[in-house]
Amino acid sequence: MTRTYSLKKLAALAQREAETFIQHHPQSAHLAEQAKHYLYGGVPMHWMADWSTPYPLFVQEANGAYFKDVDGHRYADFCLGDTGCMFGHSPEPVAKVIAQHAAHGYTTMLPSEDAIVVGRHLSERFGLPYWQVATTATDANRWALRWARAVTGRKIILVFDGCYHGTVDETMVRLQHGKTVHRKGLKGQALDLTQYMRVVEFNDLPALTLALQTNDVAAVLCEPAMTNIGMVLPDGGFHTELRRLTQAHGTLLIIDETHTISTGYGGYTKSFGLEPDLFVLGKPIAGGLPCSVFGVSSEVAQKMQQLKSTNNLAEHDGHGHSGMGTTLSANMFTMRAMRANLEQVMTKAAYDDMIPKAEYLAQGLKNVITKHDLPWCITQIGARVEFQFSPKAPRTGHEAELAFDDELEQCIHLYLLNRGIMITPFHNMMLACPATQTTDIDKLIRTLDTFIQELY
Template sequence: MIDRTRLAALLGRERQAYRDRNPRSAAAYERAKAHLFGGVPMTWMNKTAAGFPLYLAEARGARVTDVDGHEYVDLCLGDTGAMAGHSPTATVDAVAERFGGRGGATVMMPTEDATWVGAELGRRFGVPYWSFSLTATDANRWAIRLARALTGRTRILVYSYCYHGSVDEVLLVVGPDGSQVIREGNVGAPTDPTTTSRVVEFNDLPALERELAYGDVAAVLMEPALTNIGIVLPEPGYLDAVRELTRRHGTLLINDETHTFSAGPGGCTGAWGLEPDIVTIGKAIGGGIPSGGYGLSAEVAARLSGMSGLDLVDMGGVGGTLAGNALSVAAMRATLEHVLTDDAFTAMIELATRFTTGVQAVIDEHGLPWSVTQLGARAEYRFTSPAPRDGGSSNAAGDPDLDDYLHVYLANRGVLLTPFHNMALMSPATTPSDIDHHQTTFTSAVTDLVA
């Protein structure tokens, strides 16, 4: 239904407007190329719809301002890293007190804040014993090591086009012929992940049962809903069946709630009454300060503690000098206690519903074969209908030109989406007027496209 010639012309127009309105960001990017690999602090910052990234000047709440002085409604929110909003007051105060007031960001000593955070995460996610990291990637790595130690098995099962950070074991997908292949673009893999892992499509129970039947899978590492290839929701009964199959085959179940935390105060695990053996999480719980963690069920913790010869103190690799440091733990406590509260999630989810309803109305008005999917406080539109049921079909539905057009169109009018996909996330600081601004701009973008 899309006139590709018209799309190309509109995309060219919007990219030129972007270049014209952001000369300082363009100049900063050119200067950075002399000193930064790829011209950016992290190479994923080159994922931009218009040729160069916007440079940050300041951020507060759900708004950011770039170095050219343009203010944006930020629906990206650091791809969940700033789900609490930018620099929430309670977190800022706790960090200032810990770092500047009492001092001691990292001293290799525990703080009482850590006990509070562990108890609160246990309340939310239903697994009682917690340990901390600086990223969800590390939390996943350590959870995998524990699962292998506990089961004596080597393989990890993941889902095609899942996202668990840069964990080596997860970078494989289901190929066109159903085979298991290295994911395209996997850089410098230390070993072929098809030898360390098994992969199936989300919502495919027969495939899951087939792969678990080999008896060599230590753990299924899953997002309860796929999030980084577009939101893919579980079909009714699927997650219950996953739990039953993993138990039957002696396989641990790890829920990575880093992105699915948007589903509610306890992520999908809490919202849907799930019963994982291990939960991993990162990004959002620190309010912008690097933090993450993994939680263990009582049974898993008891079994690990009872294993003789398992070094969990020194050379076991389950930790890091800065993991659980006083500063990140203080940030986690403040964020969970005062910012990302149960009441805050209620309001955030209501705003995401407002977003979803508005986008669906535009899709329906123009009869577009698109879809929009909501996961709690997070929503995302895809250029296919019905919404994909697995990672492979979601990947196949990608349309880079449409993605770029909407991203740069919205940015030129003061709205930021996540660069990797069309994801919008709500924070406690997001307002109805922010959502309405997106709605007006999205409507205009679609009208220009189909006119």
């Protein structure tokens, strides 16, 4: 990343925007002070304090593509829960079934008829025949890795540098000088993760080939495109070769679509004909409620069953102590919401509406970058758009990280927020949902243009 602006000017602009936020958000300030007495860091989850604001912004309500804070300000939301509400806040079909079934039980540890319908929808949409339901994508990834190790009899897992798979322990690793190391900032890690993990750069097929050639990797856990270190798209032919290599070395391929579900109906997997052994999806699957799923191929399911049926009495599974499953997983209340979401919200029509809006946003941002001759680039995956501080799209997580400019990013986010626009807090990602209006997209583009004029 090469700075082409004055740091002094950026600091002054950031200070002005912080003062503006404080002036217009007295109720959030009041609640932030109260919260410090009861919540660590003044928030119910510590990363909620990591936004660009001087203190946390407290939300009153959210609906569609908008939310309102406790001071009465309304925002066009292009973050949408960082994909958690990718189709909008409180989608009407999901809200309706929640209201209808709120008095009819939540958790019974037993299946409902909705589970069968959900399973059929998942199979038809994503192409894998058998499914399990978890509470978060972190859970689903964790259990997918357990099954992969169990059915292959191998311990090593391979991920790509800068990957995002929730907070699964194994994925808290990076590549540094060619070696697998613990992720910087990792807290409370007792075991040496590098013992059973390998990390290679995304799009680096020679490194991938080398890492798999020892035939001891249980699974490659992979986002179809990297998303949380800044978007990194796969090279042409990368996924074809990834699939060929994993099959050649007896390694399972796990595709995590938790973010790339923005690609289109059926996600990146269906859009580009990927053939994973296991498939993971979280966040938006139940309309914003905590829920995730993972699917397995017929071959993997058969091995799972063989693994269970061949245990002798001394090795019997016992009462579900497989290291997988939580009491609230697949609860019937969430299953009903997921069914409504799959049938009426995550539809082809929704994608047909969202993706052209994202294309309009991407083009508008490109025009601003060209207008100001900035060394920035735009990346898009379906309804997901991101601008990065590099002249060309990065090919690896390392390249994406080199493009980081935390001070500039934070100032842009606060500038937009003070003008009624929210994008994701940790990088420059934006989503368009069915409720997103063209006028809001125009405002976002116009506001970023104004910011650039002020800074440059």
